Amino acid sequence: MSAKARQPKYTDRERKEIRDAYLFLSPWILGFLLFTAGPILFSLFLSFCRWDVISPIQWIGFGNYQQMLQDKLLKTALTNTLLYAALYIPTSLLVALGMALLLNQKLKGMGLFRTLFYLPTLTQGVATFTLWSILFEPESGAINRGLRHVVAEPPGWLVDPSWAKPALVLMALWSVGGTMLIFLAGLKNISRDLYEASGLDGAGNWTQFRHITLPMLSPTIFFNVIMATIGSFQVFAAAFVLTSGGPSNSTLFYVYYLFNRAFVYFNMGYASAMAWVLFAIVLALTVLQIRFGQRFVHYA
Numbered sequence: 001m002s003a004k005a006r007q008p009k010y011t012d013r014e015r016k017e018i019r020d021a022y023l024f025l026s027p028w029i030l031g032f033l034l035f036t037a038g039p040i041l042f043s044l045f046l047s048f049c050r051w052d053v054i055s056p057i058q059w060i061g062f063g064n065y066q067q068m069l070q071d072k073l074l075k076t077a078l079t080n081t082l083l084y085a086a087l088y089i090p091t092s093l094l095v096a097l098g099m100a101l102l103l104n105q106k107l108k109g110m111g112l113f114r115t116l117f118y119l120p121t122l123t124q125g126v127a128t129f130t131l132w133s134i135l136f137e138p139e140s141g142a143i144n145r146g147l148r149h150v151v152a153e154p155p156g157w158l159v160d161p162s163w164a165k166p167a168l169v170l171m172a173l174w175s176v177g178g179t180m181l182i183f184l185a186g187l188k189n190i191s192r193d194l195y196e197a198s199g200l201d202g203a204g205n206w207t208q209f210r211h212i213t214l215p216m217l218s219p220t221i222f223f224n225v226i227m228a229t230i231g232s233f234q235v236f237a238a239a240f241v242l243t244s245g246g247p248s249n250s251t252l253f254y255v256y257y258l259f260n261r262a263f264v265y266f267n268m269g270y271a272s273a274m275a276w277v278l279f280a281i282v283l284a285l286t287v288l289q290i291r292f293g294q295r296f297v298h299y300a
Contacts, residue, residue, distance in 0.1 A: 047273035052266045064273035074274070076249050077257035080165065084253060085232035087169045092228055093221070096176040100183035114184070121177035129241040132171045133158065136242075158243055161250035168238050168251060179224050186220030187213070215298045222293045226286055233282055254278060 010018070022029075047065075050058045068074055103114050135142050136157040147154035155163040194212050203211070214221075236255040239245060245252040245260075258278070262271035 043272040043275055046269050047276050049269045051268045053268060054266075057269075060269070064270045065277075067270065068273060068277065073249070073252065073257060074254075077252050077254045080250065080252055081233055081235070081254040084165050084169065084235060085229065087165060088172055088232045088235075089225065089228045091169060092173060092176050092179060093224055095173050096179035096224070097183050097221075099176070099180045100187055103180070103184055104187045118177035118181060121175045124175050126237075126241055128174070129171075129238055132174075133242050136167055136171075159247055161248045164243055164247060164250045168235070168242070171238060171242075172235075179228070182224055183217070183220055186217045190216045218297045219299060222289075222297045225293075226289055229285055229289065230282055233278065 046057070048059060048061055048063075050060050050063070099117055103110060103117060138144055138154070138156050138159060141157075143157070144154035155167075157163050157167040190213065194216070195208055198208050198212060234255055235253050236259065239251040239253050239256050240259070243251040245256055254274070255278070258271050258274045261267045261274065
């Protein structure tokens with residue numbers, strides 16, 4: 001046997017460093033196994049069971065998934081979520097991109113404006129939702145009082161099934177500061193030489209935006225589309241606080257219905273099956289977006 005073959009794989013110092021590394025990582029590893037990986041695997045097991053927290057767990061195979069096919073409320077919740085996503089994704093991206101373009105200008109005090117535009121992202125929660133419920137009041141709300149100067153009958157917002165989802169989308173635009181910040185970072189990475197060269201060739205602002213900004217910003221747009229899709233399928237808190245699923249179940253979103261199944265009716269097995277179906281839907285949409293986006297995303 002050669003000397004090279006007899007040489008140990010790791011030296012004593014390297015083994016000590018590896019042991020110390022695992023020692024320092026062990027709190028995170030244990031936390032991940034106990035509070036993340038463990039519950040995920042347990043929910044997968046529960047999705048094939050019937051369990052109401054009190055009674056013993058009963059194995060029913062694919063019973064929960066078969067029941068989902070007959071659940072009319074589930075179909076309503078999924079439809080509401082899809083409609084909300086169709087409204088929220090393009091609207092939030094357009095608003096965030098528009099804000100980023102404005103904040104990308106070289107003007108005095110722009111740092112202050114960037115901070116002010118981002119602050120609403122840090123003020124989300126029940127208090128913010130309560131404030132919006134006051135603004136959306138059909139009779140005394142500030143929004144409808146302003147609209148009465150333009151139209152005779154303003155929308156019913158949260159009490160009208162036709163306007164409940166648009167109202168929640170409008171409220172969600174309050175917190176697109178995170179998306180705006182990502183767009184702003186993408187705009188900062190575009191070389192100014194491209195704009196200067198196109199300007200010398202006579203290109204106007206719209207031509208530069210169409211042929212330089214959008215192609216160079218396409219990876220950022222693509223990332224924000226994926227994140228907005230995932231976020232729109234997880235909408236819950238606003239519907240829970242503002243509308244409680246109504247009116248006429250118009251804001252009964254998928255995660256809200258999952259919450260009711262788990263913590264109102266204590267049907268943990270069915271709720272776990274819903275969670276895994278939601279995971280499959282979001283995963284499938286993400287894979288489709290990645291494959292479809294490869295045709296349009298330009299990487300410099």
